[in-house]
Amino acid sequence: MSQVVFIVLLAITLGVFSFSAFKIYQLFKITKPAYPVRDFGKRIKRTIINAFLQERIFRNPIAGFLHAMVFWGFLLILVGSIEMVVDGIAGTDRVLASLGLVYDLIIGGGDVFAYIIALFIIVFIIRRTVLNINRLHGKELQKKNHIDALLALTMIFLLMITLAGMNIFYIAGHPSYEGVFPVSALIAPIFNGLSSDSVHLIHDINWWSHIILIFIFANALPYSKHFHIFMSIPNVFFSRLTPLGKMTNMDSITKEVKLMMNPETAFAAAPEGDTPPERFGILDIEDVTWKNYIDSLACTQCGRCTSVCPANITGKELSPRKMVMNIRQRMKMKGPHIVKEGKDYSDGKALIRDLIKEEEIWACTTCNACAKECPLNIDHPTFILDLRRYLVMEESSAPAQLNAIFANIENNGAPWQYSNQDRLNWTE
Ligand code: SF4
Numbered sequence: 067m068s069q070v071v072f073i074v075l076l077a078i079t080l081g082v083f084s085f086s087a088f089k090i091y092q093l094f095k096i097t098k099p100a101y102p103v104r105d106f107g108k109r110i111k112r113t114i115i116n117a118f119l120q121e122r123i124f125r126n127p128i129a130g131f132l133h134a135m136v137f138w139g140f141l142l143i144l145v146g147s148i149e150m151v152v153d154g155i156a157g158t159d160r161v162l163a164s165l166g167l168v169y170d171l172i173i174g175g176g177d178v179f180a181y182i183i184a185l186f187i188i189v190f191i192i193r194r195t196v197l198n199i200n201r202l203h204g205k206e207l208q209k210k211n212h213i214d215a216l217l218a219l220t221m222i223f224l225l226m227i228t229l230a231g232m233n234i235f236y237i238a239g240h241p242s243y244e245g246v247f248p249v250s251a252l253i254a255p256i257f258n259g260l261s262s263d264s265v266h267l268i269h270d271i272n273w274w275s276h277i278i279l280i281f282i283f284a285n286a287l288p289y290s291k292h293f294h295i296f297m298s299i300p301n302v303f304f305s306r307l308t309p310l311g312k313m314t315n316m317d318s319i320t321k322e323v324k325l326m327m328n329p330e331t332a333f334a335a336a337p338e339g340d341t342p343p344e345r346f347g348i349l350d351i352e353d354v355t356w357k358n359y360i361d362s363l364a365c366t367q368c369g370r371c372t373s374v375c376p377a378n379i380t381g382k383e384l385s386p387r388k389m390v391m392n393i394r395q396r397m398k399m400k401g402p403h404i405v406k407e408g409k410d411y412s413d414g415k416a417l418i419r420d421l422i423k424e425e426e427i428w429a430c431t432t433c434n435a436c437a438k439e440c441p442l443n444i445d446h447p448t449f450i451l452d453l454r455r456y457l458v459m460e461e462s463s464a465p466a467q468l469n470a471i472f473a474n475i476e477n478n479g480a481p482w483q484y485s486n487q488d489r490l491n492w493t494e
């Protein structure tokens with residue numbers, strides 16, 4: 067009977083999760099291409115260093131250590147969760163125990179990490195609610211963002227408590243148990259006085275609570291900032307390999323320039339069926355690339371980027387965290403309508419001006435501090451430059467000082483208001 071209940075619950079979980087994943091896949095389909103994904107060796111190396119070894123997280127030693135321990139603990143505990151799913155389907159008990167020493171290491175590590183993570187989650191909750199950590203606040207973080215973060219933390223805490231409870235009462239109910247449980251084995255003797263039925267009942271309550279929480283958590287994640295649990299590793303893997311600050315050329319502009327410089331060669335080199343882009347830069351969500359969107363899904367809202375942004379520190383409107391959050395927010399507002407009604411759908415709003423002010427876009431110094439600091443290799447400046455490209459190339463809307471510079475470059479080949487013929491006049 068319990069096997070049937072488990073299989074039904076698992077089927078519902080997989081069904082709902084597949085539905086959410088399909089909706090996200092459809093949103094990816096309306097994004098633009100970014101760059102070709104090559105150099106798999108380099109990408110794997112980067113993923114190991116940045117994602118699995120959590121290299122950037124340790125730049126902040128205390129918070130970094132806490133977060134890295136939670137991440138590594140989760141990876142170990144994940145193996146135990148897979149075992150629970152197999153046990154649930156097959157009606158077995160600790161099916162992976164035949165792995166011997168490997169099993170002992172994984173389950174023993176998972177047992178220790180369950181307590182460590184539960185403790186660290188309490189610290190995270192205190193940091194969020196009691197300590198006034200600057201980076202965890204900001205005008206872009208509304209009440210619902212804080213509630214989302216606290217709910218996810220509470221859920222992780224309950225997951226760890228039920229895991230510990232499951233381990234303790236498994237030991238208490240089995241004099242010769244499988245696996246190693248360094249911490250739970252110390253606690254289990256406290257419950258020696260309980261009857262065998264009670265011990266088994268409490269174990270089962272913890273087992274079912276734990277697995278149901280996993281099912282609920284997995285389905286809540288796509289709608290939470292904690293979706294980064296799924297998206298952070300792919301985001302690091304797909305992150306740009308070119309040096310930060312290196313701007314991508316716009317093919318159509320490159321062609322225009324080549325045409326000006328050498329019309330014959332440029333015409334000859336133009337591939338057939340070459341069509342000009344529908345829009346230069348980014349105005350709204352249909353102009354973002356798949357990389358911009360995956361960045362927004364991976365963002366943990368940790369605020370490390372904003373905390374190092376010179377524009378933000380000096381009181382400007384700009385917050386790189388807000389920019390990344392705006393992509394996800396706008397995709398949620400408009401993306402499903404584009405999927406349903408086609409790319410001509412309009413709600414009369416846009417990313418620029420309705421969500422991101424021009425003032426924010428022009429406040430960026432393109433220093434790349436945000437991109438260097440982001441633990442998930444999110445590339446904010448490239449997105450900001452694309453917003454600027456739209457303003458300049460589609461609307462000729464740049465701050466007056468920049469417009470003067472553009473005009474000088476066009477007329478004089480230099481940013482100053484003198485002809486480049488006169489550039490040596492100063493020597494006289
Ligand atoms: S963009 Fe990166 S650094 Fe900024 S809040 Fe998101 S995850 Fe943190």
Ligand code: SF4
Nearest residue numbers: 375430431433434436
């Ligand atoms: S690149 Fe722009 S957004 Fe990023 S830290 Fe520098 S000024 Fe801030």
